[in-house]
Amino acid sequence: MxxxxxxxxxxxxxxxxxxxxxxxxxxxxxxxxNSAGDNCVVVCHALTGNTNVADWWGELFGPGRAFDTxxxxxxxxxxxxxxxxxxxxxxxxxxxxxxxxxxxxxxxIRDTVNLHRKLLDLLGVKRVRMCIGGSMGxxxxxxxxxxxxxxxxxxxxxxxxxxxAWCIAWSESQRQxxxxxxxxxxxxxxxxxxxxxxxxxxxMIAMTTYxxxxxxxxxxxxxxxxxxxxxxxxMKGYLHYQGAKLVDRFDANCYVRLTESMDxxxxxxxxxxxLEVLASITQxxxxxxxxSDILYPxxxxxxxAAYLPNAELAVISAPHGHDSFLxxxxxLSERIAEWRRRVLE
Amino acid sequence: MxxxxxxxxxxxxxxxxxxxxxxxxxxxxxxxxNSAGDNCVVVCHALTGNTNVADWWGELFGPGRAFDTxxxxxxxxxxxxxxxxxxxxxxxxxxxxxxxxxxxxxxxIRDTVNLHRKLLDLLGVKRVRMCIGGSMGxxxxxxxxxxxxxxxxxxxxxxxxxxxAWCIAWSESQRQxxxxxxxxxxxxxxxxxxxxxxxxxxxMIAMTTYxxxxxxxxxxxxxxxxxxxxxxxxMKGYLHYQGAKLVDRFDANCYVRLTESMDxxxxxxxxxxxLEVLASITQxxxxxxxxSDILYPxxxxxxxAAYLPNAELAVISAPHGHDSFLxxxxxLSERIAEWRRRVLE
Numbered sequence: 289m290x291x292x293x294x295x296x297x298x299x300x301x302x303x304x305x306x307x308x309x310x311x312x313x314x315x316x317x318x319x320x321x322n323s324a325g326d327n328c329v330v331v332c333h334a335l336t337g338n339t340n341v342a343d344w345w346g347e348l349f350g351p352g353r354a355f356d357t358x359x360x361x362x363x364x365x366x367x368x369x370x371x372x373x374x375x376x377x378x379x380x381x382x383x384x385x386x387x388x389x390x391x392x393x394x395x396x397i398r399d400t401v402n403l404h405r406k407l408l409d410l411l412g413v414k415r416v417r418m419c420i421g422g423s424m425g426x427x428x429x430x431x432x433x434x435x436x437x438x439x440x441x442x443x444x445x446x447x448x449x450x451x452x453a454w455c456i457a458w459s460e461s462q463r464q465x466x467x468x469x470x471x472x473x474x475x476x477x478x479x480x481x482x483x484x485x486x487x488x489x490x491x492m493i494a495m496t497t498y499x500x501x502x503x504x505x506x507x508x509x510x511x512x513x514x515x516x517x518x519x520x521x522x523m524k525g526y527l528h529y530q531g532a533k534l535v536d537r538f539d540a541n542c543y544v545r546l547t548e549s550m551d552x553x554x555x556x557x558x559x560x561x562x563l564e565v566l567a568s569i570t571q572x573x574x575x576x577x578x579x580s581d582i583l584y585p586x587x588x589x590x591x592x593a594a595y596l597p598n599a600e601l602a603v604i605s606a607p608h609g610h611d612s613f614l615x616x617x618x619x620l621s622e623r624i625a626e627w628r629r630r631v632l633e
Numbered sequence: 634m635x636x637x638x639x640x641x642x643x644x645x646x647x648x649x650x651x652x653x654x655x656x657x658x659x660x661x662x663x664x665x666x667n668s669a670g671d672n673c674v675v676v677c678h679a680l681t682g683n684t685n686v687a688d689w690w691g692e693l694f695g696p697g698r699a700f701d702t703x704x705x706x707x708x709x710x711x712x713x714x715x716x717x718x719x720x721x722x723x724x725x726x727x728x729x730x731x732x733x734x735x736x737x738x739x740x741x742i743r744d745t746v747n748l749h750r751k752l753l754d755l756l757g758v759k760r761v762r763m764c765i766g767g768s769m770g771x772x773x774x775x776x777x778x779x780x781x782x783x784x785x786x787x788x789x790x791x792x793x794x795x796x797x798a799w800c801i802a803w804s805e806s807q808r809q810x811x812x813x814x815x816x817x818x819x820x821x822x823x824x825x826x827x828x829x830x831x832x833x834x835x836x837m838i839a840m841t842t843y844x845x846x847x848x849x850x851x852x853x854x855x856x857x858x859x860x861x862x863x864x865x866x867x868m869k870g871y872l873h874y875q876g877a878k879l880v881d882r883f884d885a886n887c888y889v890r891l892t893e894s895m896d897x898x899x900x901x902x903x904x905x906x907x908l909e910v911l912a913s914i915t916q917x918x919x920x921x922x923x924x925s926d927i928l929y930p931x932x933x934x935x936x937x938a939a940y941l942p943n944a945e946l947a948v949i950s951a952p953h954g955h956d957s958f959l960x961x962x963x964x965l966s967e968r969i970a971e972w973r974r975r976v977l978e
Binding site: 450451452453454456457458460461464465468469470485486488489492493495496499500501502504505507508509510521522523524527531551554582585587 | 795796797798799801802803805806809810813814815830831833834837838840841844845846847849850852853854855866867868869872876896899927930932
């Protein structure tokens with residue numbers, strides 16, 4: 289494993305026409321790119337995720353696991369709009385010397401994949417053995433499918449082919465919580481007074497959608513928490529803790545733009561009829577769904593598995609909801625490794 | 634049908650010891666109480682509901698329907714904490730001449746039922762043939778069970794025996810959205826500047842939990858709305874509309890107190906072991922669940938049906954989520970009417 293690295297792409301144009309020069313792309317790699325450049329595995333991170341796959345998906349690495357760095361060159365690049373090093377609202381605008389902040393455009397999932405393609409080209413990657421990711425990472429995986437000259441197989445997890453009205457509704461209430469913070473100021477807030485409360489509320493909403501009735505009840509039930517009336521229920525204390533934790537590590541403009549980016553997700557946008565576009569994704573694909581996911585319910589993965597001509601569906605049975613793709617790491621690794629051996633080798 | 638009426642109860646003490654004099658209770662009735670006083674049907678309304686059952690459950694009234702006002706005396710009383718006429722944060726404190734507002738205590742579900750019991754006594758009701766309600770109404774139904782001298786049968790709908798950690802989490806993010814509004818001011822806001830934005834956001838979150846992946850996708854999908862960028866998706870416009878609509882008809886202090894009241898719901902509080910308390914509810918009970926309800930999932934109604942010794946379960950299969958109890962009125966009426974004929978007559 290190398291630490292995070294940043295490459296600079298001379299120029300990049302978004303789907304909406306916005307053009308940026310000297311575009312930073314942060315990434316991490318594990319293993320070695322072989323001389324043919326054909327042993328790459330692309331891992332795509334989720335909304336508030338980062339490039340340190342070994343940290344959040346450590347159990348997927350190893351001999352016989354999903355990623356075998358004796359053979360695979362694993363790379364994870366930070367998405368556009370995320371605060372961890374790639375071009376985002378936190379990037380300084382060289383013209384003004386200030387951050388782009390609220391003037392930053394909405395990056396589509398396609399924009400991020402197009403930028404990451406430039407990174408892979410720069411690194412000499414000629415073939416991608418597998419693109420894999422969950423949630424927003426899964427959206428990127430489905431967009432990578434259209435880089436047909438490069439990408440050999442796909443593992444989209446806990447995602448659908450287009451962002452549902454249901455998910456747009458969840459995104460929207462989170463954005464409104466941020467917009468309602470008196471410090472928001474249309475995104476022109478200062479480093480000293482960011483809209484922390486709004487961002488924390490957005491995270492509380494999101495954290496709940498990521499889990500499930502069963503997981504919260506098993507863990508908290510009606511247990512009473514510490515710290516007085518405001519934390520009467522341990523459940524409330526947990527949400528407040530999660531809200532505060534995100535505020536410490538994320539930026540509100542980034543959060544807003546990334547949720548808008550997710551809302552833009554639609555593999556059929558500009559490509560034709562939705563089901564025909566799904567049918568055009570011909571790479572071998574392992575679609576992974578979680579039976580307790582309320583956010584991207586199993587119906588979405590069943591749809592992908594039904595319409596992608598070379599897809600099969602793996603259902604992970606777990607009580608933790610959407611976040612199970614970050615929790616059930618051993619089972620996930622086993623499912624992927626078995627599929628790779630059986631279908632790809 | 635008579636219009637809304639208000640009776641005043643001389644004195645009422647909450648579970649937490651708060652005592653109020655001259656307590657208003659608003660209610661509506663349909664049909665006539667018979668001379669024996671034994672033909673009452675109590676309908677319990679939900680969080681933002683009101684006493685006009687004929688308006689929101691009209692199809693349940695009629696010969697052969699759930700409520701037959703040739704035989705039944707139907708009553709619905711407004712809960713404590715709701716803005717529609719019963720004692721609430723909007724009530725004037727006679728000592729100060731101001732509204733109780735944020736000084737209003739948290740009413741438990743049990744408090745509301747205890748107050749409504751006083752109303753029934755005042756009206757001369759001797760027997761309640763059936764207590765029925767969905768969501769927060771269902772919580773009241775389960776508390777009415779412990780008025781064993783009065784209540785003959787129960788129809789709790791889309792509810793569990795105690796508020797889950799999952800539901801507490803949803804309540805909490807809604808309250809935080811209200812608390813985050815700069816006009817909130819710890820509940821001491823003015824009529825001119827209420828925390829409307831926070832209340833609207835709370836409603837957006839709640840409305841989403843009341844529906845489902847399928848219902849929103851069928852109705853909105855990725856359709857583009859009218860009115861420019863902010864309403865790019867019709868889904869967003871719908872949420873904003875629902876938020877604004879609640880702001881026009883509800884009060885933030887009332888909303889906060891009612892969600893806290895729901896969080897207090899636990900039939901076992903102060904009564905012993907949860908499952909033993911369920912087993913002590915011996916009235917004939919029709920538990921109604923909705924298969925697409927993410928908020929009070931079918932597992933909760935299965936639990937009630939399993940542990941209440943004289944209960945049976947009716948599952949309504951509908952795509953609309955929790956709100957199906959307000960939408961699938963014909964099926965609901967048929968299920969209840971059939972059960973009444975078979976079990977109660």
